Amino acid sequence: MTDITNVTVFGTGVLGSQIIMQAAYHGKTVTGYDISDDLLAELPDRWEWMRGYYRRDLADFDEAKFDAAIGSIRTTTDIAEAVADADLVIEAIPENLDLKKQVWAQIGAHAPEKTIFTTNTSTLRPSDFAADTGRPEKFLALHFANLVWRYNTGEVMVTPQTDKKYFDAVLEFAGEIGLVAVPIHKETPGYLLNSLLVPWLNAGAALYVNGVANPADIDNVWRTATNSPHGPFQVFDTVGFNVAANISRASGDPTRIKFADMLQKGIDAGKAGLGDGQGFYRYDSEGNVVEPVEDWNLD
Template sequence: MNQFHRIGVVGLGTMGGGIAQVFAMSGRDVVAVEADRTRAEAGVAAIDAFLDGGVARGKVSGEEKRAALARITTVTSPGDLAGVDLVVESVTENLEVKREVLAAAALAVGDETPIVTNTSALSVTELAALLPNPARVAGLHFFNPAPVMRTVEVVRALQTDQGLVDRLVALVNSLDGKQPVVVKDRPGFLVNALLLPYLNDVIQEYDEGLATAEDIDLALKLGLGYRSGPLEMLDMIGLDVHLHATENAYAATSDDRYAPPPLLRQMVAAGRLGTKNGKGFRAGEKRTR
């Protein structure tokens, strides 16, 4: 079975860069598309830094790092995707942007090359409908950080050919430490369909003064064995990202479980976006007892 030897990755941001790294570490050649050379160089620099951390921890050898970086070629035109075996789109969660990117990729690779999207909030079925031969379109949803998180959701759109699903499952199984889960196309797929309401409930309980942010996280970690608390997780994900995901899920389902809590909207409006881009729930918090 074709394991996709040359893979195009569109977008070298946090998710796209992590996905490119995963494929390169698996021995595959990667053609990474970014809007300009500056963004392409920044994406490769981020991969380099991530791999440096692996080398420092003894998880990656220096030779493995050099070989992986050598397998990544950066380009600034979707036209350079011609000849890849698979296209993985990982640009911003905006329908119009994805529409433009996917159309350009489809034009470059023709009607038979599989195209997958790493969207976590948009309908894969709707994206597939925009392209010629939608049977070759699916979702391949990695979690952040892609090199670390083990689960990859293989998302079957209404149009997706079963043969492509099988090939994507085999691809994920060939990636070190990764486990595929096949899911149907629905808002949030599987993991986020369960996670988004949970995080919304935690935000609401925090807003109502049930406990401090630190104690909420401590209780969930110790009581349920989670590696990180829900508010720590929100700070890492980005409150604006969570707001966008919940808005999309609520618009698609009209399910009140996905309705963004008022405090979430207020914090995003105030620029409290999380530990990377501004103070979130836990940034700078100190224990008082």
């Protein structure tokens, strides 16, 4: 059992809120930080959205335990308050290197000496902003998959400067909050999961952007020919358009940037994936596909 009891999560969006609940549901004392009270005010709706999925996906789901988790979660817009007693910080803010550098410098300036630092970055190299924390030997990556309670991998990845004892501690912590801890001994952008997943998603996006086929047809051929449960555009819905658009824009690739601009239309309409009940597909209250959204079809 680790000494990691007090956990602070930076970023309360689609994945950040799931990380908060995952840790709180497994008995950790969790503080969620975000930049505005308006963003924090969205969390009660996220808890109720998650409740339905926890109930559906977890055979041993405990309603009272979920309620207790909600009641235990603290939130703040003050960085110093957020990290005042943190044993572990998990950063889940947008995939922007300059923003991560800025936020980590502030976290490092306010966190107590005991705090271990982790990033959930999906595509950036943690070592590119490790120095900004002020304690790179205590800094590493802890990467979560979307729908954390169901797809419960916890990829724990070192940087060249990470002290092994903190690597071991975070691996154990991952197990304590219900994750399958996956050790990654050498830093690589994308970890194991995204190193496999992102090229596949990009291939699907390119077929659509280049006018080859509609999203639902691309998904259908993949599911039928491979017996996989989901095609790439269903995965884009699960990941959420905001995350996918940020990663695509940061790539610098013209095709991926065009795809990000297409996703932005869904974001602006408030239909940015499974969490909104609609993305490339419409979903029922339990997250099952109802039908493809024809507005995404090619002309």
